Amino acid sequence: MQHFDVIIIGAGPSGSTAGAMLARAGKNVLCIEKQHFPRFSIGESLLPHCMEFLAEAGLESALQQQAGELGFQYKNGAAFLKQGMYTDFDFTKKFGAGPSTTFQVKRAGFDKLLADEAEKQGLQIRYGISLIALDNSDDALTKLTVQDEQQNTSQLSASFVLDASGFGRVLPRLLDLELPSNFPIREANFCHIKHGITSPTFDCNKILITVHDQHDDIWFWLIPFSDGTASFGVVGKTERFDSKLSHEENLWQQLQQTPKLAELLGNAKPVNEARNITGYSASVKQLYGKNYALLGNAGEFLDPVFSSGVTIALRSASTAVPLVIRQLNGEQPDWEQEFSAPLRKGIKTFRFFVEAWYDSRFQDVIFSTKRNDGVTAMISAILAGYAWDDSNPYVAETARRMNVLREICIEFS
Template sequence: MTAVPDSVDVVVIGAGPSGAIASALLQQRGFNVVVLEREHFPRFSIGESLLPQCMVYIEEAGFLPAVRDAGFQFKNGAAFGWGERSTYFNFEEKFSPGPGTTFQVERARFDKLLADQAEAQGVRIFYGHTITGCELGEGESLLSYTRADGSAGQISCRFMLDASGFGRVLPKLLDLETPSSFPVRQAAFTHIDDGIPTGAFDRNKILVTVHPEERDIWYWLIPFSGGKSSLGVVASREKLAKRQGETPLDLVQTMLGEAPVLAKLLSGARWQYPANQITGYSCNVKQLGCQNYALLGNAGEFLDPVFSSGVTIAMRSASMAVKVLERQLNGESVDWTSEYEQPLRLGVETFRVFVDAWYQGLFQDIIFYPEQSKSVREMISSILAGYAWDRNNPFVAEPKRRMRALAEFCTSEA
């Protein structure tokens, strides 16, 4: 590949889903764009259960045929378990218009596929390039970077899109990070050959299992094609510390033993993949965009993995930011707060209410209530499918009030 140019219109930091989509959309609009990515693909990442809303942005970027043909596990909903109780949501039965199905993906292969599709459209991606410095200027910014061989370089640009995910490159360099309001939680996870007998579980759905006794502890099971699954457990750092084993794999296996129904489902699993854990992953920032840069997805804010919202927020932020940026680069006056940050935060705040309600037990009271209203289920299904920006949905227009009122009704009727 040719060397990184000295100057471009836009530098995208990171080649994950938001970076691939943003760069492809900019390339389609005729802008000079490059992507600088620290890692070499394929590389492991979590966030493996997509939401149907993602398909809108995958199609917008021109990636949909490749994603459909890749052999990923089909997904049409979410199942929930709590002891012997169970329920599920079919995402095709939802309030909001739009796709009702998607895929569950091993991110190493999925992210490389999207990046390759962006390159096929003409995007230049430079792997093994780590951003080390940023100088903001009026109309132009300067990024410093090091290559994999240790050599250094610089590139000037009219705008920067930070798609670095948990790396949060610009928030760290520009002192944009602020404390999250969420308690510090920890996730331990691995891949397994799940050994689930045919018919024992609907592999077209993610399974979220609540700990039988401690409702703020939960497990994810994300089936992939080929009999493989992602398995993880999430709890407060303090609660997992009490069960900590010698390795993250010990922790996952110990915690699985505390959920008998899930353990029985996975009794035939083979544990032959490495495990890992992350702690304190929730974050927030002072601002999501200005005349020099915009933060996409996890680079700006990450809530919690419970509703698989991360990739959806990342992809939507890429689509939204490019539309505002196109106008700015073409000489129009734009307001990044009112045209990007505030509209994006509408959906983020909807997800935040659902996450809060999950850990408070309110959402669990709702979904395990036996006599659920079909119309309310469809409204909730829309949020779970990623349509958290649909203002016509009462759970987007007034998420906190609706959630509390519904939880109070379900507990009073129980």
């Protein structure tokens, strides 16, 4: 039985980042990944806060160097469109410290880039390997049963296990940690397109989020890449879509009901088959346990509307790794107070903004013409991923501040 200091499940952004950090600290780390890279994934619009964690793991310079050849698009903000009303948030004018720009990335290339760079730093990755059973009854080590693509099984052991399996949610399933999300069941229909946009006013440096003309709870994402393609998708409750139609037909039908966006994408053509994810929001009973911790989407996923998924994933890796190292060195970290509680604090901030988006409170603020520069800078910081910054009043007192602001926006609209 091969033994490792740490075994990581999943080689996506949180797994590669955690693996690189642990390898740089001299730990013997193995990452097992069910799929083979490159592989398609969504979550393509990074937030600037991500760049801090990539730099910490020694991965940012490779991203900067290879962004152009991989078709990644420089990103400096977020734009919103609703019934012809356009507004945007410039992250370079955000409140607080930290990077203010990032990239919109094709995840196939981005995830492979991070994994390859993590391997260069000492992380071992085995592709085509699935975890099928886990035994953590022993206090000192965890036994893992893994299976390859020919159905051959083998045994591994680790002093600590990090679950970075994303929507696969491997440990939550094996250890009965899953909890239903309190969000309504929504679905996303999406594909990559050759966008064909000719409008001189279109800002390719920002993700464009468009509200459906007839239903405020349906929205579209448009994430341009530097090679003339884009990620395009629509999100709404399942009952908003026609189950008799294909994913592609549902996507284009919703687009035609939103004329301004349809006009912008008048020349758009799909470059791959439309896909669907339904019931993606998820939660867990706990984010850690005996000799394990959950990273990113394996722990909790809210909603794609503000592109928080990769940020939470990288933040969770950055928070967990120093605790793992301390535990491997014989200390006893307080995983509740040092990992779960602080991580959930930022998730709670994002959660409020997601809820306020769908009940239109945040939409009222976004599309108000009465926002002052100071408030706009504070909201920009949260949209840039800085949901843990208590010096920002909209993080420290999220609900009270937002509800008051919304009332002001409505009163003077």
